[in-house]
Amino acid sequence: xxxxxxxxxxxxxxxxxxxxxxxxxxxxxxxxxxxxxxxxxxxxxxxxxxxxxxxxxxxxxxxxxxxxxxxxxxxxxxxxxxxxxxxxxxxxxxxxxxxxxxxxxxxxxxxxxxxxxx
Amino acid sequence: xxxxxxxxxxxxxxxxxxxxxxxxxxxxxxxxxxxxxxxxxxxxxxxxxxxxxxxxxxxxxxxxxxxxxxxxxxxxxxxxxxxxxxxxxxxxxxxxxxxxxxxxxxxxxxxxxxxxxxxxxxxxxxxxxxxxxxxxxxxxxxxxxxxxxxxxxxxxxxxxxxxxxxxxxxxxxxxxxxxxxxxxxxxxxxxxxxxxxxxxxxxxxxxx
Numbered sequence: 001x002x003x004x005x006x007x008x009x010x011x012x013x014x015x016x017x018x019x020x021x022x023x024x025x026x027x028x029x030x031x032x033x034x035x036x037x038x039x040x041x042x043x044x045x046x047x048x049x050x051x052x053x054x055x056x057x058x059x060x061x062x063x064x065x066x067x068x069x070x071x072x073x074x075x076x077x078x079x080x081x082x083x084x085x086x087x088x089x090x091x092x093x094x095x096x097x098x099x100x101x102x103x104x105x106x107x108x109x110x111x112x113x114x115x116x117x118x
Numbered sequence: 119x120x121x122x123x124x125x126x127x128x129x130x131x132x133x134x135x136x137x138x139x140x141x142x143x144x145x146x147x148x149x150x151x152x153x154x155x156x157x158x159x160x161x162x163x164x165x166x167x168x169x170x171x172x173x174x175x176x177x178x179x180x181x182x183x184x185x186x187x188x189x190x191x192x193x194x195x196x197x198x199x200x201x202x203x204x205x206x207x208x209x210x211x212x213x214x215x216x217x218x219x220x221x222x223x224x225x226x227x228x229x230x231x232x233x234x235x236x237x238x239x240x241x242x243x244x245x246x247x248x249x250x251x252x253x254x255x256x257x258x259x260x261x262x263x264x265x266x267x268x269x270x271x272x273x274x275x276x277x278x279x280x281x282x283x284x285x286x287x288x289x290x291x292x293x294x295x296x297x298x299x300x301x302x303x304x305x306x307x308x309x310x311x312x313x314x315x316x317x318x319x320x321x322x323x324x325x326x
Contacts, residue, residue, distance in 0.1 A: 001166050001168070001241070001242045001243065001244060001246045001248070002120065002163075002164065002166065002241075003244055004244055005163060005168075009123065058282045058284070059282070059283075059284075060188065061185070061188070061189070061282060062278060062279065062282040062283060064181075064184065064185045064188060065185070065274070065278040065282075066275065066278060066279075067181060068177070068181040068182060068185065069271050069274050069275055069278075071176070071177055071180070071181045072177060072271060073271060075173050075176065075177060076264070076267065078169070078249065079169060079249045079250070079252050079253030079256060079257075080253055080256075080257060082247070082249050082250050082253050083250050083253035083254050083257070086254060087253070087254065087257045087258055090257070090258065090261075091257040091258065094257050094261045094264060094265070095257070097265055097268070098264060098265060098267075098268040099268075101265070101268040101269060101271075101272050102268055102271060102272060102275075104272060105271065105272040105275035105276065106275075108275065108276060108279070109275055109279060112279055112283060113283070113285075114279045114283050117291075
């Protein structure tokens, strides 16, 4: 089975070489004359007025957490789709219960307004 | 060849895990954690657990680490403040670390991971599908744990919503259903006004 993944390994090796090679070539070959203006952060032509670290709304986390949960749901769907013809009705019913439970969560989320961006 | 690949990815994993706890910038630490997840996915792939390896990349690298980076990039952490007292607390920290390591080592020491406990799994041919093998047992023998996973995800949804959802009634936003349901008489009011002939009044000339 592992021989199927040899191209992936070669691809990773080539990617690593290209990435390191270009960065190294840039470091070695390019002229390096920094000054204060070049090193200052550039913010669309005006002076930077704020630190990039700031407190922000917790709703972004809510969206990300809900995304992760449904991402995991998709992860359970992949092997099910591969073996669907060999597990038959039992597997179909099992997945129906699984999805039914998550649809309960989805309806809760919808009705609660967690998907609204007010 | 496989041993060689295993040692390369193990070295990547251990080194990047070391970097996670030693670099100053938390964003860089998060990226090293991504590298360590990638390396462990490659090691799982060497064990022919291809489904787990790909799910590790999709779920952990794709979703969880995005959330981590999100948090780390936006939190206002003052690194100088955190570093304060590092030297003073170092002996205590080292003592706790040694105590924890010793506990773990004596309870689940090297013997528990030796090849007599975990035999090397059988190698399979090119047409072997780990996803199909997993699916065959997951939806028949382990169907109960599969449904429990759904319940845990449901609990996760409800917990995330009840912990973080805040109503904010003062913000201005569109209510699309109200806009669609509006009738013409809600917007336009026709007022009856009796028609009256109006006298023409010439404008008075201003007198100087």
